[in-house]
Amino acid sequence: DTAVSQTPKYLVTQMGNDKSIKCEQNLGHDTMYWYKQDSKKFLKIMFSYNNKELIINETVPNRFSPKSPDKAHLNLHINSLELGDSAVYFCASTLGQLNTEAFFGQGTRLTVV
Amino acid sequence: GNSVTQMEGPVTLSEEAFLTINCTYTATGYPSLFWYVQYPGEGLQLLLKATKADDKGSNKGFEATYRKETTSFHLEKGSVQVSDSAVYFCALRSNDYKLSFGAGTTVTVRA
Numbered sequence: 001d002t003a004v005s006q007t008p009k010y011l012v013t014q015m016g017n018d019k020s021i022k023c024e025q026n027l028g029h030d031t032m033y034w035y036k037q038d039s040k041k042f043l044k045i046m047f048s049y050n051n052k053e054l055i056i057n058e059t060v061p062n063r064f065s066p067k068s069p070d071k072a073h074l075n076l077h078i079n080s081l082e083l084g085d086s087a088v089y090f091c092a093s094t095l096g097q098l099n100t101e102a103f104f105g106q107g108t109r110l111t112v113v
Numbered sequence: 114g115n116s117v118t119q120m121e122g123p124v125t126l127s128e129e130a131f132l133t134i135n136c137t138y139t140a141t142g143y144p145s146l147f148w149y150v151q152y153p154g155e156g157l158q159l160l161l162k163a164t165k166a167d168d169k170g171s172n173k174g175f176e177a178t179y180r181k182e183t184t185s186f187h188l189e190k191g192s193v194q195v196s197d198s199a200v201y202f203c204a205l206r207s208n209d210y211k212l213s214f215g216a217g218t219t220v221t222v223r224a
Contacts, residue, residue, distance in 0.1 A: 004156075031210060041151070041200050041217040048210055055210055090156060094212070101147055102212050104156035 003027050006091050006105035013081055014113055021076045021108045023091030031055075032074040033092040033102065034066060043090070049074055050096060081112045115140045119203045119215030126193055126222050134188040134218045136177075136203035144207040146170075146179050146186040151200040151217075160188075160201070193222045 004025045013019050025032065033056075034046040048056035049068040063079045074091060088109050094102040120135040138144065145164045149157040161170030166181035175190045186203060203215040 033212070041219065043157075043202065043214040043217070045211060045213075050210060092157075092212070096210070101159040101162055102157075102206075104149075104158070106156045 004091055004093055004103050004105040006089075006108050008108060009106060010109050010111075012111045012113065015081055015083060017081050018077070018079045019081060019110070020078070021089055021091075021110075023074045023076070023105060025072055025091075025093040025103070027093060027103060029093035029103070030071055030096050031094050032068065032071070033094075034074065034076050035090045035092065037088040037090060037107070039087070047074075047076075078110075081110075083112050086110055086112045115144065115205055115207050115209075115211065115213045117203050117205055117213055117215035120218055121216070122218040122220065124218060124220045126220070128194060128222055128224055129192045130222075132188075132190045132193045132197070132220065134201055134203070134220070136186045136188065136215060138184050138186065138203075138205050140184075140205055140207050142208050144205040146177070147204040147206070147212075148175070148177055148186070148188050149202040149204060149214075151202065153199070157202065193220075195222050195224050198222045 031050045033048045036044045047066040052068045065077045068074045088107045091105040092102040116139045147162045148160040150160045151157045161172040163170040163179035169178045177188045200217045202217050206212045
């Protein structure tokens with residue numbers, strides 16, 4: 001069983017479209033994250049939820065909206081896609097305690113054309 | 114706020130060479146420190162971690178020691194292999210749930 005799974009793995013779409021990326025973890029973790037990785041491999045945190053509550057909301061365009069229906073799922077919806085949204089998006093999860101590591105999904109490569 | 118500064122790459126080495134990737138941090142409180150590795154086309158995997166000062170994390174021949182006095186967590190490996198070619202990320206986690214990453218260092222090992 002995959003610990004943190006994201007779908008889809010690849011997503012190619014046109015500018016202006018709306019798309020969603022789904023993430024599920026089966027580790028019993030209470031905190032989930034979305035990160036964006038650019039072409040230079042830099043990782044930028046976007047959002048984090050703890051027990052379905054938003055706890056981190058970095059400076060991200062409001063076209064991006066996370067949704068956490070339960071603590072095992074964190075989805076990312078993106079409206080009006082732009083060329084600059086092209087990147088790899090990673091979901092991650094962890095327990096709330098300080099010294100535990102995060103587990104990452106395999107990533108979703110989003111290409112906006 | 115918390116931040117991680119990592120040695121810039123890319124780094125190219127020959128097999129069996131010694132690898133060091135420098136990492137320093139700024140944080141409030143007592144953070145936990147991590148090294149993650151990303152192989153081509155994959156997600157990030159934990160390589161090693163240290164949760165308090167003077168702890169040494171180790172895995173797969175890699176080591177890093179949590180140095181509070183120099184706020185550093187440098188990654189070392191004595192003899193690299195081609196299979197160690199990857200991007201390495203230093204990270205810290207403090208008391209605000211946020212896992213902060215360095216910029217990543219791309220390492221290429223040539224046979």
